[in-house]
Amino acid sequence: MTPGARVQAAIECIDLIADAARDSGAAADTIIARYFAARRYAGSKDRRAVRDLIYDVVRSIGDRPASGRGALIGHARANAPQLLALFGGIGHTPAALVHNEISSATNPAPGWLVEKLERRFGADTPRQVAALLGRAPLDLRVNTLQTTRDAVHIEGAEPTRFAANGLRTTLPLAVETTPQFLAGEIEIQDEGSQIAAAVCGAEPGMTVVDLCAGAGGKTLALVAAMQNEGRLIATDTDRGRLDRMGPRLDRAGVSIVERRLLNPGAEREKLTDLREAADLVVIDAPCSGTGTWRRNPEARWRLTPARLDRLNEAQARLLDLGSTLVKSGGVLVYIVCSLLPEEGEAQIAAWLRRNAAFKSVMFSNPTGGEAVNSLVLTPGDHGCDGFYIARLTRV
Incomplete structure (x- = not known):
């Protein structure tokens, strides 16, 4: 896929994600997986690049957008202006930009939600919301019915800060193909859930x-x-x-x-x-x-x-x-x-x-x-x- 085709794919997926959000449909991960299941020509690098772009856009647009195109243009104008050069209508690229084309505003969340979070965090709200919109690491819980945390060795994984049986990694890991997962020694679970x-x-x-x-x-x-x-x-x-x-x-x-x-x-x-x-x-x-x-x-x-x-x-x-x-x-x-x-x-x-x-x-x-x-x-x-x-x- 060309860079422009990746942008067009992201726009199409964001349209589907926004529709699903309105109609209580499938989660974004599921929608993206379905999209590429029907487009086998897209290689792993293409899929990763499109997925990353989609989530960058979703994180930067707090209100459900009217269109995936408007959301991507709004994100690009605020955070990644180089993407605007990929709108040209040639081949599989998005149609050329229109003068003063309307785009989605970038914001952390709808105003009514931010007001509610301010009741929780007060002056610390911007920092806390920024953390809420960051990228999550991969957390694992060691199954103590089968083994111990000290006995489980996964490259790049370190003990979690608070959960007694947790491991955390920021490296890519296909968890469900690991021998530890297949043996029932680990499960994917956020540290917060483990604490709960x-x-x-x-x-x-x-x-x-x-x-x-x-x-x-x-x-x-x-x-x-x-x-x-x-x-x-x-x-x-x-x-x-x-x-x-x-x-x-x-x-x-x-x-x-x-x-x-x-x-x-x-x-x-x-x-x-x-x-x-x-x-x-x-x-x-x-x-x-x-x-x-x-x-x-x-x-x-x-x-x-x-x-x-x-x-x-x-x-x-x-x-x-x-x-x-x-x-x-x-x-x-x-x-x-x-x-x-x-x-x-x-x-x-x-x-x-x-x-x-x-x-x-x-x-x-x-x-x-x-x-x-x-x-x-x-x-x-x-x-x-x-x-x-x-x-x-x-x-």
Whole structure:
């Protein structure tokens, strides 16, 4: 592909990504993979160059653009003017620029979202948002059911700063082809997720409910902490996500997980046997994903005030549901990969007002310092994805 053809390919992909963001469609990575699956003539260098350009543009355009062309022109005018010379309409290059052609404005995020982040970070907002839009490293979690971190040797990988079983590399690594991955010794997992799993305090012999288990990232970390002893019920309303968990459990050598598909809006029906029976309930709730912008910068294009309201309602409903499963003296851990206060502190404060049977409890801060009853992780301060984590107990 010529440089101009790469720009045109990026424009076409950004159009698809923007449409998917509007319509709750596939993630950017999936769209890019599908695009090139239909264009086998593009070599690995072409695919890498186009992908990098796409993400550069998405990171620099905070509002969902009207067109991929406008987004790329806006990015080029602000950050890479040399790209403008590739618009010429010759061959597979983008059509020539029109005088005063309208383009997307560069900004970190929609104004209403920045205002919400300012409530979290105050004067530190520019630094924190810049970190949120940086490139994420590759984090791995060592599966202690199979090995130890000291025994795993991957070129360029170093121990993570806070997660006891984490490794981090900034080098390209096809993880799923490595012998360590195939042997079930490692999983891809951001250090923030590993810290969140550690805060849960899962122990051997417990009955644990992972209420929003998805494809099982935190489930696997919880089982490792339990040393594969006890009972873990992994639930979700998405059959596809639960199905994807199966091979991961097998590869990791896990035998104590029961996968349970719930009916959306009628989850209680499938959980009646677990009422006030769990030592630990983990709610990794659906959220805005503001903490994951390093990996999914197009998430800024997906979020609207109305969608945020719906997420807040879902979080409150899951907290109410999860609380019914915790036994006396048991623990509920609430996790969101969000940095918006209304999905974190405000959500927990409102829930505690209507759930007098629970109270916040202090826990050792995995990042150091004094004990806390909730923890905020940020890329700017901790080098991992952004999270809010709270730990509560039934009195």
